[in-house]
Amino acid sequence: MPNDSPRSPVSADPAAASPVDRLVVAARRVVADQVVELELQRPDAGRLPDWTPGAHLDLMLPNGLTRLYSLLGDPRDASSYRIAVQREEHGDGGSRFVHDRLEVGDMVGFGGPRNNFRLVPATSYAFVAGGIGITPILPMLRAATVLGIDWRLLYLGRSPGALAYLAELAGHGDRVQLHCSGSSGARADIDAWIAESPSDAKVYACGPAGLLDAVVRAGANRRAGWVRVERFTATASGPARATPFALEIAGTDRTLIVEPGTTVVETLRIAGFDVLTSCARGVCGTCETEVLAGEPDHRDALLDDAERARGNCFFPCVSRSRSDRLVIAL
Amino acid sequence: MTETLHGPVHRTRPTSSADPFSAELLADPHEFHEALREAGEVVHLERYDVDAMGRYDTVHAALTDWQSFESSAGVGISDFRREPPWRPPSLLLEADPPHHDAPRAVLQKILGPRALRALEPQWRADAAALVDEVLARGTEFDAVTELAEAFPLRVFPDAVGLRQEGREHLLPYGDHLFNTFGPENFLVQHGAPSLPEHAGWVNEQCARDALAPTGFGADIWAATDRGDITEAQAPLMVRSLLSAGVDTTIHALGAILAAFARTPEAWAALRSNPALARVAFDEAIRLESPVQTFFRTTTRDVEIDGVRIPEGRKILMFLGSANRDPRRWSDPGRFDLHRDPSGHVGFGMGIHQCVGQHVARLEAVALLTALAARVETIEPAGTPTRHLNNTLRAWETLPVRLTPDR
Numbered sequence: 001m002p003n004d005s006p007r008s009p010v011s012a013d014p015a016a017a018s019p020v021d022r023l024v025v026a027a028r029r030v031v032a033d034q035v036v037e038l039e040l041q042r043p044d045a046g047r048l049p050d051w052t053p054g055a056h057l058d059l060m061l062p063n064g065l066t067r068l069y070s071l072l073g074d075p076r077d078a079s080s081y082r083i084a085v086q087r088e089e090h091g092d093g094g095s096r097f098v099h100d101r102l103e104v105g106d107m108v109g110f111g112g113p114r115n116n117f118r119l120v121p122a123t124s125y126a127f128v129a130g131g132i133g134i135t136p137i138l139p140m141l142r143a144a145t146v147l148g149i150d151w152r153l154l155y156l157g158r159s160p161g162a163l164a165y166l167a168e169l170a171g172h173g174d175r176v177q178l179h180c181s182g183s184s185g186a187r188a189d190i191d192a193w194i195a196e197s198p199s200d201a202k203v204y205a206c207g208p209a210g211l212l213d214a215v216v217r218a219g220a221n222r223r224a225g226w227v228r229v230e231r232f233t234a235t236a237s238g239p240a241r242a243t244p245f246a247l248e249i250a251g252t253d254r255t256l257i258v259e260p261g262t263t264v265v266e267t268l269r270i271a272g273f274d275v276l277t278s279c280a281r282g283v284c285g286t287c288e289t290e291v292l293a294g295e296p297d298h299r300d301a302l303l304d305d306a307e308r309a310r311g312n313c314f315f316p317c318v319s320r321s322r323s324d325r326l327v328i329a330l
Numbered sequence: 331m332t333e334t335l336h337g338p339v340h341r342t343r344p345t346s347s348a349d350p351f352s353a354e355l356l357a358d359p360h361e362f363h364e365a366l367r368e369a370g371e372v373v374h375l376e377r378y379d380v381d382a383m384g385r386y387d388t389v390h391a392a393l394t395d396w397q398s399f400e401s402s403a404g405v406g407i408s409d410f411r412r413e414p415p416w417r418p419p420s421l422l423l424e425a426d427p428p429h430h431d432a433p434r435a436v437l438q439k440i441l442g443p444r445a446l447r448a449l450e451p452q453w454r455a456d457a458a459a460l461v462d463e464v465l466a467r468g469t470e471f472d473a474v475t476e477l478a479e480a481f482p483l484r485v486f487p488d489a490v491g492l493r494q495e496g497r498e499h500l501l502p503y504g505d506h507l508f509n510t511f512g513p514e515n516f517l518v519q520h521g522a523p524s525l526p527e528h529a530g531w532v533n534e535q536c537a538r539d540a541l542a543p544t545g546f547g548a549d550i551w552a553a554t555d556r557g558d559i560t561e562a563q564a565p566l567m568v569r570s571l572l573s574a575g576v577d578t579t580i581h582a583l584g585a586i587l588a589a590f591a592r593t594p595e596a597w598a599a600l601r602s603n604p605a606l607a608r609v610a611f612d613e614a615i616r617l618e619s620p621v622q623t624f625f626r627t628t629t630r631d632v633e634i635d636g637v638r639i640p641e642g643r644k645i646l647m648f649l650g651s652a653n654r655d656p657r658r659w660s661d662p663g664r665f666d667l668h669r670d671p672s673g674h675v676g677f678g679m680g681i682h683q684c685v686g687q688h689v690a691r692l693e694a695v696a697l698l699t700a701l702a703a704r705v706e707t708i709e710p711a712g713t714p715t716r717h718l719n720n721t722l723r724a725w726e727t728l729p730v731r732l733t734p735d736r
Contacts, residue, residue, distance in 0.1 A: 047394065050681050052431040075427055076397050120432050121560045143428035202557060225557035269670065276608050277672040284683055285443050286691075302442075 021299060021318065025106045026080060032164035034087040035132060036099055037072075039080050040108065047078045049281050049301065053139035054117035054230070057081060058299070060109030061102070067094040070136035070206070070230070071113055072165075081113075084164060086132040111282075111299030111318070117206070117230040119143055125151040126197035128190070128215050130207020131158075134165060136230055137206060141172070151175060154193050156211065158182040194218035206230040241297070245321040249273065250292050250329045264316035273330055275316060282318035289316050294326035341636040344369040347376050350623070350646075351512045356718045359622070360663075363651035371635040378407060378513060380625070380644040384651035386658035386675070388634065392626060392647055394680035399626035399645060401682060402426045406511030406625055406721075409644060416510060417529065421566050422685065423574070433567055434685065436558050440549045443688045450692060453485050457700035460484060465704065465734050470711050473591075473728040478583035481697045482576060486689070490571055491545025496531045503528035504577035505719060511625065512720025532572050536565035546571055571686070578620055579690045581724040585618035586611060586694060589665040591708045591730050596667050601702050606667050611694040615676035617665050619650035622723050624678065649675050650723060707733040 027039035040057075042048060056070045073082035085098045102108070119140045129137045134155060144151045152175050157163040159182040169176045179188040194203060194215065203226060205215040212229040219227035247256045247264060258267045265275050265287065278286040282300030296314035303313075316328075346369065348362055349355060355362050366373055366384035373382045383389050392399045402425050404410040410419065419425065421433040439445065464476050479501070487497050506521035506528065534540055541547035547568050554561045590597045590610075600606050626645045631638060639645070653674050654662040660669075677684035684690075701708075712729035 050396075052427065052435070078395070078397055115435070118432065118435055118558075119428070120558050121563065122557075143431075146428055223557065225555070274609055274670060276612055276670075278612075278674075278677065278687070279679070279683065280673065285688065288443050307444075 021109055021111070022107050023081070023110050025102060025104050025108065028102070028104050031084055033159070033161045034099075035084055035162075035164045036087075037082060037084045037164075038098070038102070039073075039082050040110075041080045043107070045079060048081060049113060049283065050078070051075055051081075051113035051301075052115055053119045053143045054136050055113040055115035056117075056136070057083060057113050058111035059083070060111070061094060061097050062106065062108065063093065063097045063101075065092070065094045065097065070117075072135040072138045074142065075139065084132060084135050111297075112301050114301050114304075116304060117204070117228065119204070120202060120225075120228075121147075122149055122200075122202035124198050124201040125149060126194065126201045126203045127151060127153040128156075128193075128203070128205035128207070128211070129153065130156045130205075130211040131162060132164070133205070133207030133211075133230075133232075134163070135206070137204065138165060138168070140204060141169075152197065153177065154179065154188065154190075156181070156188050156207070190214040191218045200226070203227040204229075208232070241320075241322060245323065246325045247321070248293075248325060248327040250327055258320065263318065264320060268316065268330075275330070277317045280317045282315045285315070287315055287317050288313055290329040292327040292329055294321055294323040296320070296326065297322045343372050343374050343381065343637040345374040345376050346382070349377050350375070350382075350648075351515050351517075351720050353516070353718060356720070357716050359650060359723075360654070363648060363654065366648060366651055367655055367657075370637070372637050372639065375646065378644075378646075380407065380646045381639055382646040382648060384648045384655070386652040386655035389647045389649060389652035389675055390673075390679055392645060393675060393678055393682070396426060396681050398629055398632050400426050400629045401626060402429070403627035403644075404625065407513050407644060407646075408510075409627065411627070411642070418566060420570055420573070421563055422570050423682065427681070430681065432559055433563055434681065436550065436553045437567060437570070437685045440546055440553075441686050441689050445549075446688055446692050449485075449489060450696070453692060453696040454699065456485050457481060457696040458703070460697075461700045461704055465732065469734060470729070470731045473587045473730045474580075474584055474725050477697065477701075478580050478587060478725070478728070481583065482579045482693055485693065485696075486575055486579065489546055489689075490568070490575070491542030491547040492535055492572075493540065493542075496535075499528040499531040500572060500576045501580075503532050504573055505722075507573050508577060508621075508719050508721040510720075511623070515720065517718060517720055532569060533565070535572065536568040538564070541568070574684075575686050575689065577722060577724075578684075578686075579693055581620035581722050582611070582615055582618075582690055583694060583697060584725040584728055585620055585723070586614040586698065587708070587730065588714060588725060588728055589614050589617060591710050591728070593665045594707060594709065596665055597702075597708055599667050600698065601706070604699050604702050607695040607698040607702070608691060609671065610667055610698060611691050612671040612674060612676075613665060613667060613669060616653045616659070616671040616674035617663075618723055619653050619676045620723055621676065621678075621721060622650040623648055623721055649678070704735055705732045706735050709733075 023040040024043050025038055026041040029037050031037045051071055056068045058066055059069055060066050069083035071081055072084055085095050087099045088095045117136055125144050127137050154177050156179045159180050203219050205212055242260055244257050244259050247258050256267050256271050258264055265277055268275050275287050278284045285302050291312055291314050296311055297320040298308045299318040300315040363384055371385055371388045375382050405423055460481055506525055509517045509521055538551045550567045551564050553559050554564050600610060624647055628639055628641050628643045630641050653676055656662055677687045709731050711731040714728045715726045717724040717726035
């Protein structure tokens with residue numbers, strides 16, 4: 001065993017040797033009024049976990065808040081993630097921190113990427129984006145283009161200055177329809193726009209709750225699964241911990257201390273508990289472990305929000321604990 | 331692995347005249363694998379004009395880097411860019427993102443550990459029943475037919491939802507499919523005449539009305555109702571289960587049983603701690619690599635260890651060699667339950683990693699646990715013989731003698 005653990009110096013992939021849970025802000029630029037784009041990389045510039053259009057990152061900010069941000073870049077780029085953050089003056093401080101404090105070179109924690117908003121095959125797509133809701137749609141547009149599937153986009157915002165990525169969208173001609181409420185005060189006719197889309201088109205929408213409600217109403221006569229929306233959610237969970245936690249193994253009298261910077265799997269292996277892993281990135285599911293007590297800090301790409309909320313299992317290759325004590329069954 | 335298009339000096343890659351798809355090397359590939367690893371990170375195989383990788387680091391990196399090493403040009407020696415595939419390409423194995431994304435997500439959920447929990451009690455009971463039946467017939471037998479084949483054939487087709495009639499087509503279909511990833515040699519020629527009848531039956535089973543109302547097959551079709559995949563994709567995804575879900579598992583079980591028969595202390599360890607079954611399964615996969623090889627195709631010029639490989643080259647990755655690379659594994663030829671086999675590439679790695687690995691692992695755990703509960707020792711009862719396949723490492727026969735608990 002000593003030579004075969006992932007801590008072995010001959011391990012192939014640095015990610016397997018120490019699971020990536022930190023990213024460095026590699027670039028930062030303003031892409032619209034109150035919208036800043038961040039480019040995130042591994043500190044060693046190594047390969048990042050794979051993702052698919054519609055996926056988001058769980059970003060753990062240095063101020064202790066965890067926020068979800070859609071990935072807007074190209075999945076073919078394995079070396080960087082791109083996200084865009086809109087400043088929310090009356091939010092709880094996540095976006096203000098990103099805008100006012102986060103600088104190039106700063107480190108952030110992350111989990112995932114996870115995807116609750118998958119692009120599924122279709123005969124055509126109708127995309128609706130409200131403001132910063134354009135972010136998950138951008139990689140979908142590129143994927144649809146590669147797949148050769150026809151699409152159209154309705155992109156709404158207060159003013160042209162509030163709409164990010166217009167230059168990129170300009171190349172798509174009249175497939176893209178912009179609507180700014182600020183200029184005329186007129187609301188977009190969502191019903192009419194959705195009704196114009198073929199009846200078997202798949203409808204994807206991301207943006208403010210009011211817009212998504214309107215899209216869902218307009219698509220109510222379409223097949224279940226043909227209208228898919230991604231709501232902005234602020235996770236209710238408290239700050240991720242930066243301190244050690246106690247790991248109890250049920251049925252034994254052993255309690256291990258998991259230090260920051262050491263994975264649960266590594267801690268278990270050092271203590272002589274074998275946990276089989278495969279991808280070591282929270283993707284494959286091999287190391288799924290039952291949680292009996294405590295609150296897991298999920299960093300995997302597998303569980304959906306409901307499964308996470310249940311808190312009865314986690315993936316110790318990447319996931320940790322929010323509570324001081326976590327009890328698991330091996 | 332670095333990608334430097336304008337490196338100053340390019341080394342010439344070492345070459346080998348060996349034929350890894352010859353009967354001799356398929357039967358005993360280990361010396362060739364060692365020579366391959368020692369020669370360099372990339373070795374040109376003259377006979378097929380492909381570039382081969384045998385070291386763990388190189389194979390692992392190529393498997394994960396789907397951007398540089400694509401699958402949609404075929405994961406066999408045949409280059410789909412130049413010659414049409416003999417069957418419609420797999421939506422999973424022979425596809426790249428974004429085409430690969432939706433089918434993968436659907437199948438990963440259907441075959442995931444959480445979905446399999448419902449099957450586990452039944453599979454454990456089925457395994458116990460099979461072991462009882464086998465022991466009632468006698469204690470000396472061929473472990474390939476009586477256990478390694480019998481158990482997956484008992485549980486997997488039912489789990490998919492296949493009808494009873496015609497299941498005998500599954501093994502020859504899978505065997506031929508895995509042969510076709512190699513060159514058109516004696517193995518492909520031998521299987522070709524009967525292919526149409528096997529493929530015909532397999533393709534017929536993929537239709538919605540041919541499948542039971544519950545099971546993996548019905549689950550795939552249910553995903554079309556939600557719009558997660560199209561109705562045109564569903565039959566090909568069922569075909570993936572039937573193609574890749576049977577032979578591979580059988581040979582993995584053969585590998586485990588052979589390893590235990592050769593290593594009595596490992597069997598004793600499993601008997602005293604049945605929780606070792608999961609590690610035993612992956613250690614056997616590492617040791618024997620039931621899937622020995624897969625190809626990729628370079629999508630751009632890549633440079634590996636100073637050797638430049640142009641875009642459009644077929645790359646042959648030796649998973650079996652990587653899993654025995656002494657740079658990664660100590661005493662790699664040893665079946666060692668105290669080893670941590672995590673990270674082996676027997677299931678591949680990255681976005682194409684075997685989507686059915688949890689199914690196979692559950693089958694193995696069920697069978698091993700049932701055997702460990704009733705059998706004190708397993709020992710060889712004759713010389714096992716190899717079954718040759720261009721991709722798979724398999725036993726034709728594995729004579730064993732069991733000592734049941736008294």
